[in-house]
Amino acid sequence: MSHELHALAEQLRQFAQARAWEPFHSPKNLASALIVEAAELLEHFQWLTEAQSDALPPDKKEAVGSEMADVLLYLVQLATRLDIDLIDAAQRKMACNERRYPVALARGHSRKYDALDDDLPAD
Secondary structure (H helix, E strand, C coil): CCHHHHHHHHHHHHHHHHCCCHHHCCHHHHHHHHHHHHHHHHHCCCCCCHHHHHCCCHHHHHHHHHHHHHHHHHHHHHHHHHCCCHHHHHHHHHHHHHHHCCHHHHCCCCCCHHHCCCCCCCC
């Protein structure tokens, strides 16, 4: 895990420990909380046009950033609880996506990998 993520994970651990919240931080509860926060993030974009979502006013952008932070914090806590190195997992996923979405087949398309070519791996 990167130094910054490790430091953030430690800060979160100390924050939860000071409040005796560890018993509530099961993987299931952390994943549920992450989804709730992701829904709160999505709520900021509900009913906006593509152009509006691309040009948020400063106050809305601040609120979106706050929700993004909540998602990140729960994700880091979940990764810590499950002993998953997020940076390593993300790099492995990017390598998988490189195989699933070769530039020659995926460029300019939004189709899922299994609709690009039947010969692509289904990792």
